[in-house]
Amino acid sequence: MNQHIRPEPVPFIDIGAQRRRLGSAIDEAVTKVLNHCQFINGPEVTRLEADLAAFCGAKHVVACASGTDALLMVLMAKNIGPGDAVLCPSFTFCATGEVVALAGATPVFVDVDEATFNMDAESLKRGIATAKKLGLRVKAVIPVDLFGQPADHDAVAAVAKAEGIFVLDDAAQGFGATYKGKRLGTLALATATSFFPAKPLGCFGDGGAIFTDDANLAEALRSVRVHGAGSDRYDNVRLGLTGRLDTMQAAVLIEKLKIFPDEIEARNKVAQRYADGLKDVVKVPQVTTGNVSVWAQYVIRLPKGVDRTAFGDALKAQGVPTAIYYPKSMHQQTAYKHFPVVEGGLPVSERLSQDVIALPMHAYLDAAAQDRVIKAVRDAVKS
Ligand SMILES: *Cc1c(COP(=O)(O)O)cnc(C)c1O
Numbered sequence: 001m002n003q004h005i006r007p008e009p010v011p012f013i014d015i016g017a018q019r020r021r022l023g024s025a026i027d028e029a030v031t032k033v034l035n036h037c038q039f040i041n042g043p044e045v046t047r048l049e050a051d052l053a054a055f056c057g058a059k060h061v062v063a064c065a066s067g068t069d070a071l072l073m074v075l076m077a078k079n080i081g082p083g084d085a086v087l088c089p090s091f092t093f094c095a096t097g098e099v100v101a102l103a104g105a106t107p108v109f110v111d112v113d114e115a116t117f118n119m120d121a122e123s124l125k126r127g128i129a130t131a132k133k134l135g136l137r138v139k140a141v142i143p144v145d146l147f148g149q150p151a152d153h154d155a156v157a158a159v160a161k162a163e164g165i166f167v168l169d170d171a172a173q174g175f176g177a178t179y180k181g182k183r184l185g186t187l188a189l190a191t192a193t194s195f196f197p198a199k200p201l202g203c204f205g206d207g208g209a210i211f212t213d214d215a216n217l218a219e220a221l222r223s224v225r226v227h228g229a230g231s232d233r234y235d236n237v238r239l240g241l242t243g244r245l246d247t248m249q250a251a252v253l254i255e256k257l258k259i260f261p262d263e264i265e266a267r268n269k270v271a272q273r274y275a276d277g278l279k280d281v282v283k284v285p286q287v288t289t290g291n292v293s294v295w296a297q298y299v300i301r302l303p304k305g306v307d308r309t310a311f312g313d314a315l316k317a318q319g320v321p322t323a324i325y326y327p328k329s330m331h332q333q334t335a336y337k338h339f340p341v342v343e344g345g346l347p348v349s350e351r352l353s354q355d356v357i358a359l360p361m362h363a364y365l366d367a368a369a370q371d372r373v374i375k376a377v378r379d380a381v382k383s
Contacts, residue, residue: 017364042247056185058211060218067194085136145174173296
């Protein structure tokens with residue numbers, strides 16, 4: 001019998017490998033929570049907030065229920081609402097603009113930079129002008145650290161300062177990354193992240209956190225986190241949410257944060273190896289000098305003439321999964337089509353949505369598996 005045995009598919013992300021590495025640490029941490037029974041606001045939540053503050057250098061950390069809540073809570077604490085404009089990139093995960101609309105304000109979509117996929121400061125300036133022409137009060141901007149690479153924070157901050165608006169950094173994919181030697185978490189008035197399992201630092205369910213150096217904002221966020229509570233528990237002073245991170249997830253994250261710096265290094269080795277093996281056949285992602293990406297995704301761009309669906313199918317046949325982030329920019333999606341976009345449009349976002357495709361990326365991708373991915377990509381581009 002000449003049976004051809006296919007190797008197992010390469011995992012797109014590998015949460016199992018990380019779990020094996022951590023051994024019994026997480027089991028023990030979770031068991032502790034099961035034994036003390038403080039499932040809400042247990043000691044692990046406070047401990048995690050302190051550990052995260054030490055990790056990124058932010059003065060205040062408010063753990064919460066998801067990355068989406070983290071973003072929304074900042075807008076709520078800052079009283080963003082009807083008539084207000086918040087500038088967002090269109091090429092991002094939908095939550096970035098969704099929270100603006102949920103707060104009752106208007107997301108105004110601007111374009112991204114072709115090399116980094118992150119917010120283009122020139123488009124941001126034009127978007128602010130567009131928002132003003134529409135009679136909106138421009139209040140904030142949400143740069144996104146897309147796919148793990150820090151946004152152009154100095155450029156965004158300069159525009160924000162000139163306009164007197166605040167910056168909310170959507171670091172759901174970028175937490176752990178470094179911008180000019182600083183970890184994300186202190187580069188904006190507030191930084192939001194997500195601990196969804198597939199993010200670089202993920203828990204075993206939903207979770208998120210907000211980072212800020214502003215004590216008043218931190219206090220307002222803690223109030224929003226629990227239904228807008230004031231000092232008198234039954235006199236709520238604002239609208240809020242059930243926005244807490246549960247103790248079990250905090251216990252998991254405390255253990256995972258210990259190995260996170262090492263995982264960031266491993267992800268960067270994987271990215272370097274991809275770049276070396278692929279840069280002559282596809283557009284590999286560019287990291288700006290001075291930045292360290294945390295590689296939430298490894299997103300390549302296909303050359304003109306390569307059909308993306310056929311490419312994905314060819315890789316799948318070789319046991320290599322792919323994913324498309326994002327096939328539609330926000331301004332092209334049904335729920336967001338009616339919101340304003342920057343004058344002149346968003347040609348880069350629209351181009352990217354056509355030709356990007358993500359390859360498997362995680363800290364436990366060994367050289368042999370990676371070579372399979374590289375070979376599959378090279379074969380598919382050439383055929
Ligand atoms: C994942 C993600 C979010 C939302 O995080 P959740 O924890 O899933 O709510 C927000 N923004 C971006 C850019 C994301 O990738």
